[in-house]
Amino acid sequence: MTRLFFQWVLATLSVVVASYVVPGVHTTIIPAFIFAVVLAVINLLVRPVISIIALPLTFITLGFFALVINAGLVLLAAYIVPGFSIAGFWQAFIFSIILSLINMLFGVRFLKR
Secondary structure, three states, X not given: OHHXXXXXXXXXXXXXXXXXXXXXXXXXXXXXXXXXXHHHHHXXXXXXXXXXHOHHXXXXXXXXXXXXXXXXXXXXXXXXXXXXXXXXHHHHXXXXXXXXXXHXXXXXXXXXX
């Protein structure tokens, strides 16, 4: 249970850092925490279905369409969470890339056993 909470705190910090880096993304700490939870649920439930449906297009674009799917899921989560706003698709696209890089860095650095 502590590890799960620690992962959510790191995800929240990742969202806050990425929101400061990307212009057009605005949030505070509480909406960032809610956004991290909502994005995790969306990635758990919606992402596998969309990824399977979009597999041919992802294959044709050599995986680039997976980044578009990430941006779409980030936009969906931003639409659901009040207090979290993203100006447009390209901001969501850049935000999702930076968020993935920050999560990868935090995951390797802090969650290593």
